[in-house]
Amino acid sequence: MEATPISLTTKAQGRTRGSPAGLFALVAGVVLLAQLLIAWSDAELLLAKVLPDDAFYYFGTARHIAAGQDVTFDGRTITNGFHPLWMALLAPVYALAGKGSLPIHLALTLSALLNVGTGVLVFSSVRRVAGNAWAGFISAAAFLLNPAVMLETLNGLETALSLFAFAAVFAFYRLRLAGPGAARAPLSTYLVLGGLAGLTCLARTDNAFLVALIGLALAWQGRARMAGRLTIAALAGAIVLAPWFAWSWLALGTPLQSSGSAMPSILRDLYATSIRAGTLTAARALDYFVGGAVRGAVMAFSYYAGVSLLVVILGIGVWRVLRPRLPASRWGEVLAPVSPYLLPIAAVLITLLIHTVYRWYPRTWYFAPAALVFALPVGPALAGVAGKIRGGLRRPRTWAAALALLVGAIFLAQGIKAWRAGIYPWQASFLAGARWVQENTAAGERVGAFNAGILGYYGDRETVNLDGVTDPAAQRAIHERRLAAYAQERRLRYVIDYRNYVEDMYQPFYGTQTPSWLRPIATVGAPHAPYGVVTVYEVLPASGE
Numbered sequence: 001m002e003a004t005p006i007s008l009t010t011k012a013q014g015r016t017r018g019s020p021a022g023l024f025a026l027v028a029g030v031v032l033l034a035q036l037l038i039a040w041s042d043a044e045l046l047l048a049k050v051l052p053d054d055a056f057y058y059f060g061t062a063r064h065i066a067a068g069q070d071v072t073f074d075g076r077t078i079t080n081g082f083h084p085l086w087m088a089l090l091a092p093v094y095a096l097a098g099k100g101s102l103p104i105h106l107a108l109t110l111s112a113l114l115n116v117g118t119g120v121l122v123f124s125s126v127r128r129v130a131g132n133a134w135a136g137f138i139s140a141a142a143f144l145l146n147p148a149v150m151l152e153t154l155n156g157l158e159t160a161l162s163l164f165a166f167a168a169v170f171a172f173y174r175l176r177l178a179g180p181g182a183a184r185a186p187l188s189t190y191l192v193l194g195g196l197a198g199l200t201c202l203a204r205t206d207n208a209f210l211v212a213l214i215g216l217a218l219a220w221q222g223r224a225r226m227a228g229r230l231t232i233a234a235l236a237g238a239i240v241l242a243p244w245f246a247w248s249w250l251a252l253g254t255p256l257q258s259s260g261s262a263m264p265s266i267l268r269d270l271y272a273t274s275i276r277a278g279t280l281t282a283a284r285a286l287d288y289f290v291g292g293a294v295r296g297a298v299m300a301f302s303y304y305a306g307v308s309l310l311v312v313i314l315g316i317g318v319w320r321v322l323r324p325r326l327p328a329s330r331w332g333e334v335l336a337p338v339s340p341y342l343l344p345i346a347a348v349l350i351t352l353l354i355h356t357v358y359r360w361y362p363r364t365w366y367f368a369p370a371a372l373v374f375a376l377p378v379g380p381a382l383a384g385v386a387g388k389i390r391g392g393l394r395r396p397r398t399w400a401a402a403l404a405l406l407v408g409a410i411f412l413a414q415g416i417k418a419w420r421a422g423i424y425p426w427q428a429s430f431l432a433g434a435r436w437v438q439e440n441t442a443a444g445e446r447v448g449a450f451n452a453g454i455l456g457y458y459g460d461r462e463t464v465n466l467d468g469v470t471d472p473a474a475q476r477a478i479h480e481r482r483l484a485a486y487a488q489e490r491r492l493r494y495v496i497d498y499r500n501y502v503e504d505m506y507q508p509f510y511g512t513q514t515p516s517w518l519r520p521i522a523t524v525g526a527p528h529a530p531y532g533v534v535t536v537y538e539v540l541p542a543s544g545e
Helices: 020-039 043-049 055-066 084-097 102-130 133-144 147-152 159-176 180-184 187-203 205-252 258-277 282-322 331-335 339-358 369-375 378-389 396-421 425-440 453-459 472-479 483-489 499-505
Strands: 446-449 462-465 492-498 518-528 532-539
Touching: 020 102, 020 133, 020 147, 043 102, 043 425, 055 084, 055 102, 055 453, 084 102, 084 159, 084 187, 102 133, 102 159, 102 369, 102 378, 133 147, 133 369, 133 378, 147 282, 147 396, 159 187, 159 205, 159 339, 159 369, 180 205, 187 205, 205 339, 258 282, 258 472, 282 339, 282 369, 339 369, 369 378, 425 453, 425 492, 425 518, 425 532, 446 453, 453 462, 472 483, 483 492, 492 499, 492 518, 499 532
Parallel strands: 446 462, 446 492
Antiparallel strands: 492 532, 518 532
């Protein structure tokens, strides 16, 4: 039997303002309003607080698609360096709103709506799985009020859409197919599952880990009886995915996204180069193999979970184990709120391992699903505890309110700290660089950068992405150690980026020494440790020209 939660109202008030659904609507409305206020802020604030340079690869490419300039970031080079479902939503926004800041505000508005939509999925699915509306409310509030979620889902990337798709495909599986009746579900259910799975992978490629785990779980549940149904689901997913992979193969000769391979391949190349040169230190090797995993774990667990949720989960576990009426041997009951959500938890852990141990390149938005997997079990756990402590704890409502206030206070403190500091305070230098480009270059001149998003979007010049995230030809030039020749082939007038990037990190890939093809002529913005100041370099003519 389900534990009875602490009631916040009388029965007569249950369907009014004190109901779980009513409180959820209030929380969702407050979060949506807060995100909309951020979404319609000016460019300088958005760049400092929420928008990474990578978001402008999406915006710039969507702008060119809408203008009929093919799928390009720089207006010339075909790219697949993005997740296609988000781009499919952005391109119509740019077609309707033109270029500039308006389509960015509209895109972030869409992200805010998707984030609240994910909260709706959390509320409804947890309520049904746990059989407890308060459990759904607590989980949804823990997700929506998480300051990391509120900021990262406004990063202009695919994050909000990916979270919505991640939650949708898992909720569909959990509510319609988890359990012994999966083999008897109608074929249409598997067609929908396959379609959702395909869309989830198009929203973000590494969502495929969750999709694969769902498939394995269904295969295990039904054994041989599931083969036909899973084949139908797989075919439905393949049909959804096929156009993207076919286009990518025909346009670029590979189904792999350039954005996924660019930085990891550069880091591996630098690692191999340092080994050959005998300059690899033990500390540097440890950073490659362990440091990335530690940074990724901090991003996934601390940044998204927050101290508050960890304290809640740990406190519930300790309380259940130590309580005299519950022997420590009954760990099944301790883990009961978590067990329905083992698949997304495993998917997040696999994602963490892939991006840290294999790719060596963690980014905060990669681990946004961690916020979901921490929030999902919190509601059922707290609702269950609420029912159990009524007979053994005085004034349970007071304790519940105090716990809610503590969690809220921690979230508020985290949010204020993150907002004041900003996630990307240094990006003002690239906006200054874009203004320098507008003031000092003619319309037909080209510039290059390793961090090319903001420069390309606001500089409004053809901007070549030299690290290959959106430019497969630049990626090939890096591996062939001829990046300087490539820049000259593209007839770049200037290269603008951090001094450390230009003169140190990418030096092994030029095929020549920096002074032989680049001359610093100006600096823009303030220095940023450890990368130095954003510097404007004039590209010198190749020898013999």
